Amino acid sequence: MSTPTTSRYDSTFAALRAKGEGAFVPFVMLSDPTPEDALRIIDAVVTAGADALELGVPFSDPVADGPAIQAAHVRALDGGASVDKALAQVRTIRERYPDLPIGMLIYANVAYVRGLDEFYAAFRDAGADSVLLPDVPVRESAAFSAAAEAAGICPIYIAPAKASAQTLEGVAAHSRGYIYAISRDGVTGADKAASVEGLREVVDNVQSYGGAPVLLGFGISTPQHVADAIAAGAAGAITGSAIANIVAKYTAHTHPEPARITDMDALTRELSAYVAQMKEATIKA
Numbered sequence: 001m002s003t004p005t006t007s008r009y010d011s012t013f014a015a016l017r018a019k020g021e022g023a024f025v026p027f028v029m030l031s032d033p034t035p036e037d038a039l040r041i042i043d044a045v046v047t048a049g050a051d052a053l054e055l056g057v058p059f060s061d062p063v064a065d066g067p068a069i070q071a072a073h074v075r076a077l078d079g080g081a082s083v084d085k086a087l088a089q090v091r092t093i094r095e096r097y098p099d100l101p102i103g104m105l106i107y108a109n110v111a112y113v114r115g116l117d118e119f120y121a122a123f124r125d126a127g128a129d130s131v132l133l134p135d136v137p138v139r140e141s142a143a144f145s146a147a148a149e150a151a152g153i154c155p156i157y158i159a160p161a162k163a164s165a166q167t168l169e170g171v172a173a174h175s176r177g178y179i180y181a182i183s184r185d186g187v188t189g190a191d192k193a194a195s196v197e198g199l200r201e202v203v204d205n206v207q208s209y210g211g212a213p214v215l216l217g218f219g220i221s222t223p224q225h226v227a228d229a230i231a232a233g234a235a236g237a238i239t240g241s242a243i244a245n246i247v248a249k250y251t252a253h254t255h256p257e258p259a260r261i262t263d264m265d266a267l268t269r270e271l272s273a274y275v276a277q278m279k280e281a282t283i284k285a
Helices: 007-019 035-047 067-078 083-096 108-114 116-126 142-151 165-174 199-207 223-231 241-249 264-280
Strands: 023-029 053-056 102-105 130-132 154-156 179-182 214-217 236-239
Touching: 007 023, 023 035, 023 067, 023 241, 023 264, 035 053, 035 083, 035 264, 053 067, 053 083, 067 241, 083 102, 083 116, 108 116, 116 142, 142 154, 165 199, 179 199, 199 214, 199 223, 223 236, 223 264, 236 241, 241 264
Parallel strands: 023 053, 023 236, 053 102, 102 130, 130 154, 179 214, 214 236
Antiparallel strands: none
């Protein structure tokens, strides 16, 4: 059995702490709207200051995602997205950024179809550091954690905003690399702002059980949200829907036809400026 390699996360969080910064982690959908476009988008966010990546694998029934990310799934699938194409993109990203932590957000059915052992091994071999299955609660995680750890992948679990002590203890015990704490209940979405009130309580509740650093997600869409997350004691923040909205702004798409980027230069300029602002907000006052 392999031990999950947390070194990229550990070294990233340690370096950021030394500089008095938190982590800004953008979520990007692979193959949206094509693999080549997704790689250019990822290059833009990394160059603009992303400290790590969370990458989505397109799926037909993304129950944890709000409208913006659901639309990204659809655009990618209409363009012929597949798990094999996702793995190829991860390999390219790892080659370009050997020290960057790469986390995957994938629905459990993808893992079941491949078989858990083969699934985790494939993403390890491609260069991923962690896998978060948003539809697998920690109470149902034993088989997934065992397969992930056997492959050397960090399993990530979600700490809900109003979780029981038993759930938080389980998340802290079984997550490696980082813990994904959500600032509010519901699905992802930039239109539903993270609740500033209670952020400290969310972070304190998760951290009271020890475990990996806490990243806050769900409704993180402005620099102030990031600053609030850092002030509340989180190690960083994850933004997804706001990124997907910028991609959608420069994409022409009529389902079920393949989508196309209408102005990649404008897209990457706006995305780079947005990521730079979000990253700047991680600097502790």
